[in-house]
Amino acid sequence: MVPAPRAVVLLSGGMDSATCLGLSREAGFACHALSFGYGQRHAVELEAASRVAEALGVVEHRIVQIDLAAFGGSALTSGSDVPKNRSDAEIGTGIPTTYVPARNTIFLSYALAWAEVLDAHDVYIGVNALDFSGYPDCRPAFIAAFQAAARLGTRLTDLTIRVPLLHLTKAEIIVRGRALGVDFGMTRTCYDPGPEGAACGRCDACQLRLRAFAQLGLSDPAPYAER
Amino acid sequence: MVPAPRAVVLLSGGMDSATCLGLSREAGFACHALSFGYGQRHAVELEAASRVAEALGVVEHRIVQIDLAAFGGSALTSGSDVPKNRSDAEIGTGIPTTYVPARNTIFLSYALAWAEVLDAHDVYIGVNALDFSGYPDCRPAFIAAFQAAARLGTRLTDLTIRVPLLHLTKAEIIVRGRALGVDFGMTRTCYDPGPEGAACGRCDACQLRLRAFAQLGLSDPAPYAER
Numbered sequence: 001m002v003p004a005p006r007a008v009v010l011l012s013g014g015m016d017s018a019t020c021l022g023l024s025r026e027a028g029f030a031c032h033a034l035s036f037g038y039g040q041r042h043a044v045e046l047e048a049a050s051r052v053a054e055a056l057g058v059v060e061h062r063i064v065q066i067d068l069a070a071f072g073g074s075a076l077t078s079g080s081d082v083p084k085n086r087s088d089a090e091i092g093t094g095i096p097t098t099y100v101p102a103r104n105t106i107f108l109s110y111a112l113a114w115a116e117v118l119d120a121h122d123v124y125i126g127v128n129a130l131d132f133s134g135y136p137d138c139r140p141a142f143i144a145a146f147q148a149a150a151r152l153g154t155r156l157t158d159l160t161i162r163v164p165l166l167h168l169t170k171a172e173i174i175v176r177g178r179a180l181g182v183d184f185g186m187t188r189t190c191y192d193p194g195p196e197g198a199a200c201g202r203c204d205a206c207q208l209r210l211r212a213f214a215q216l217g218l219s220d221p222a223p224y225a226e227r
Numbered sequence: 228m229v230p231a232p233r234a235v236v237l238l239s240g241g242m243d244s245a246t247c248l249g250l251s252r253e254a255g256f257a258c259h260a261l262s263f264g265y266g267q268r269h270a271v272e273l274e275a276a277s278r279v280a281e282a283l284g285v286v287e288h289r290i291v292q293i294d295l296a297a298f299g300g301s302a303l304t305s306g307s308d309v310p311k312n313r314s315d316a317e318i319g320t321g322i323p324t325t326y327v328p329a330r331n332t333i334f335l336s337y338a339l340a341w342a343e344v345l346d347a348h349d350v351y352i353g354v355n356a357l358d359f360s361g362y363p364d365c366r367p368a369f370i371a372a373f374q375a376a377a378r379l380g381t382r383l384t385d386l387t388i389r390v391p392l393l394h395l396t397k398a399e400i401i402v403r404g405r406a407l408g409v410d411f412g413m414t415r416t417c418y419d420p421g422p423e424g425a426a427c428g429r430c431d432a433c434q435l436r437l438r439a440f441a442q443l444g445l446s447d448p449a450p451y452a453e454r
């Protein structure tokens with residue numbers, strides 16, 4: 001029997017990357033999940049990532065500690081306030097303070113390093129352009145450009161950065177994830193969870209997530225501090 | 228007086244990046260030097276980087292710890308042997324075991340993150356294609372592709388990755404560095420230094436360096452364990 005080809009799958013512990021991992025498994029890859037501790041306020045994400053990785057049957061799950069807070073520049077890695085209760089117009093406009101400079105570039109670079117060691121020719125990342133909330137490093141043009149750089153900068157001259165969620169709405173991601181058996185009760189999305197890990201329900205990420213479940217007439221199985 | 232524009236300069240502690248820093252200072256930039264502790268065997272590099280940064284008058288020097296050894300795949304970050312006394316033909320052929328997967332991609336990604344926080348529109352990296360010893364992530368096409376990705380993935384839509392050493396030989400780098408007042412006695416290049424920090428004189432990096440000084444009729448001012 002031919003062994004399954006390997007893929008490196010970026011896994012944050014949120015619902016997008018969990019669905020992305022489910023899709024990479026469905027596509028037949030032996031999945032090596034990669035998460036980062038990057039000084040984020042929501043470290044509860046990493047516990048969620050470990051639960052999701054185990055539930056979906058990855059070959060291996062690695063958590064790499066990196067210090068994005070060393071440079072500052074983001075509400076997610078500093079003591080400054082995460083914006084709450086923003087309107088649709090506000091969420092859809094400009095680059096928010098929760099943007100972490102070059103985060104996806106750094107994440108993809110580490111994924112690339114691991115892929116080269118594993119001789120994995122595929123890297124999955126769960127970005128999506130429809131709900132991307134203003135982050136330039138989630139745009140399709142960026143992903144394509146990074147793939148071009150990665151092919152030139154490594155032995156992996158046919159590396160593919162796979163973005164299966166790119167054109168899905170959050171509601172569509174939930175539908176796909178449920179069909180793949182992803183337990184969204186395990187996932188964590190909130191930018192500013194409480195001490196027990198409960199989601200705030202009011203940051204941009206929570207608002208987008210709760211609205212998507214509501215659109216489907218479903219209740220979000222993850223714990224919230226206030227609804 | 229208009230303040231000098233900022234640049235992030237990758238600084239390894241070797242002679243190439245020291246000369247690159249000298250050139251970025253000469254070009255009028257306020258330089259923010261960035262070094263990495265990445266599980267390399269030659270941590271003496273980082274002491275060299277700090278000496279060089281101070282001598283050349285940077286605004287700030289940061290050392291970010293990253294764990295490239297987590298993925299394995301390189302003689303530089305593992306217990307395996309660094310090749311010694313290789314012939315010119317061997318040095319010039321293929322990707323050597325001292326290649327660290329995706330290293331420059333990761334370094335440039337961190338530089339990009341810091342540049343975005345600083346609003347620096349220039350990043351310097353001291354790669355050179357002539358003596359590049361088989362590393363794919365030193366090639367001009369890779370640098371150009373990374374710049375394209377960086378412009379798309381950040382607010383820095385006019386970011387320039389500057390590679391002033393790209394077409395210089397090691398001997399030409401020494402000439403330029405000396406003219407800029409770089410003290411090469413402070414720099415460290417060796418892949419496998421002794422416990423006191425003395426260079427081995429026999430790895431690829433030492434051979435290329437020693438030959439360049441010899442071509443110029445100069446003595447390398449850095450300490451060597453054996454000559």
